[in-house]
Amino acid sequence: MMTGRGWDRENRAMDLDKYASQYAHLEKEWDALYFMNIEYRLRAIQPYFRPGSALELGSGGGHCTVQLAAHFDSLSSVEGSTALSARLRDRGLPGNVELHVDYFESFSCDRLFDNIFMIQILEHVDDPVAILDRYRRMLAPRGRLFISVPNSQSVHRLAAVEMGLLQAHDSLNEIDLSAGHRRVYSPPAIEGDLHRAGYRTIHRCGMFVKPLSNSQIVKQWNESMMRAFHDIASHFPDHSAEIMLVAEER
Numbered sequence: 598m599m600t601g602r603g604w605d606r607e608n609r610a611m612d613l614d615k616y617a618s619q620y621a622h623l624e625k626e627w628d629a630l631y632f633m634n635i636e637y638r639l640r641a642i643q644p645y646f647r648p649g650s651a652l653e654l655g656s657g658g659g660h661c662t663v664q665l666a667a668h669f670d671s672l673s674s675v676e677g678s679t680a681l682s683a684r685l686r687d688r689g690l691p692g693n694v695e696l697h698v699d700y701f702e703s704f705s706c707d708r709l710f711d712n713i714f715m716i717q718i719l720e721h722v723d724d725p726v727a728i729l730d731r732y733r734r735m736l737a738p739r740g741r742l743f744i745s746v747p748n749s750q751s752v753h754r755l756a757a758v759e760m761g762l763l764q765a766h767d768s769l770n771e772i773d774l775s776a777g778h779r780r781v782y783s784p785p786a787i788e789g790d791l792h793r794a795g796y797r798t799i800h801r802c803g804m805f806v807k808p809l810s811n812s813q814i815v816k817q818w819n820e821s822m823m824r825a826f827h828d829i830a831s832h833f834p835d836h837s838a839e840i841m842l843v844a845e846e847r
Contacts, residue, residue: 628815629815629820629823630811630814630815630823631660632660633820633823633824633827634804634805634839635660635661635664637804637805637827637830638661638716638745638804638839638841639661639664639665641802641804641841642743642800642841642843643668645741645743645799645800645843646668646669646712646741647711647712647737647739647740647741648669648670648711649669649670649710649711649712649737650669650670650671650672650673650708650709650710650711650712650737651665651668651669651671651672651673651710651711651712651713651714652672652673652674652675652706652710652712652713652714652732652735653665653672653673653674653675653713653714653716654675654701654713654714654715654718654728654732655674655675655676655677655701655715655716655717655718656674656675656676656681656682656685656696657676657681657717658681658684658685659681659684659685659688659690661716662674662685662690662694663691663694665714666691666693666694667691669693669711669712670693671693671694671695672691672693672694672695673694673695673697673706673710674694674695674696674697675697675699675701675704676696676697676698676699677698677699677700677701679698682696682698701718701722701728701731702722702723702727702728702731706735708735709735709736709737709738709740710735710736710737710740711736711737711739711740711741712740712741712742712743713732713735713736713740713741713742713743714742714743715728715729715732715742715743715744715745716743716744716745717745717746717747717839718744718746719744719746719780719782719787719790720746720747720773720778720779720780720781720782721777721778721779722779723779725780725790726790726793726794729742729790729791729793729794729795729796730794730795733794733795733796733846736845736846739845740845740846741799741843741844741845742796742842742843742844742845743841743842743843744787744791744840744841744842744843744844745804745839745840745841745842746781746782746787746839746840747773747778747781747782747838747839747840748781748782748783748784748803748835748836748837748838748839748840749766749767749781749782749783749786750766750783750784750835750836751807751836751837751838751839752806752807752808752833752836752837752838753807753808753809753810753838754766754781755836756808757770766781766783767780767781767782767783768781769781772810782840784801784834784835784840787840787842788801788842791842791844792847795846795847796844796845796846796847797844797845797846797847798842798843798844799843799844799845800842800843801834801840801841801842801843802830802831802834802837802841803830803831803833803834803835803836803837803838803839803840803841804827804830804837804838804839804840804841805826805827805830805837805838805839806826806827806829806830806833806836806837806838807826807837807838808826
C-alpha cells in the first residue's frame with residue numbers, strides 16, 4: 598500500500614469520482630429543482646459580477662459553468678474529479694472556458710481573477726479557511742468572491758430535529774454523507790470563516806425556502822410551487838436552504 602502524499606491523492610481521486618457518481622444520480626432525480634436552483638443562484642449574484650475574468654471551483658455537471666461563461670471574457674474551471682471533467686468535455690465547452698483537472702488545494706495560476714466562484718464547495722473541503730485564504734490571493738484588485746453553502750438553519754433541518762430525524766441542525770444526514778459533505782454552515786459560521794480568511798461580506802441572501810426533502814418536492818410539487826418558494830426566500834434569508842454571499846478582500 599502506498600503511503601504519504603501519493604496514497605492521499607489516489608484515495609482522494611477515488612472519493613471524488615464516487616461522489617461525482619452520486620451527484621450525477623441526484624442531478625437526474627431532482628432534474629427540475631436542480632436547474633431552477635442554478636437559475637436563481639445566478640439571478641441573485643449577477644448584479645455583483647465584475648467585468649473581465651472568472652475562476653470557478655468545481656464544474657460539477659457543467660450546467661452552471663456554461664451559464665457563467667456567457668458573462669465573462671474568460672472562465673477557468675477547476676474540477677478534481679476526472680469523471681466529471683470527462684463528462685463536461687464530452688458535453689462540449691464554450692470557447693472561452695479553460696478546464697483544469699486539479700484539486701482546489703493544489704491548483705495554482707500565474708494570473709489574477711476578477712471573480713471567483715465557490716458554489717456548493719466549502720461544505721466538501723477539509724479546511725475551508727485555508728481554501729478561502731488561498732484563493733483570496735488569486736483575486737484581482739477589487740475582485741469578488743461568490744459563495745453558496747447549505748444552511749444548517751434551513752426550515753427542513755429545523756423540522757427534522759423536531760421530528761427526531763436529525764440530532765442537531767448541523768448534523769450530517771445520509772444524503773450529506775453520500776455527497777461528501779463535511780459540514781453544514783449556519784450564517785454566522787460562514788461569515789466567521791470569511792472574516793478569518795481576510796474577507797468582508799458585501800452581500801448575503803438566502804436561496805429557496807425548503808420545507809421538505811428534495812425528493813419529496815420533486816415528486817409532489819409543480820413548477821409554480823417551486824418558483825414560489827424560491828421567490829419568498831428574500832423574506833427568510835436566515836432559514837432558506839442555502840446561504841449565498843458576495844465578499845471582497847478586507
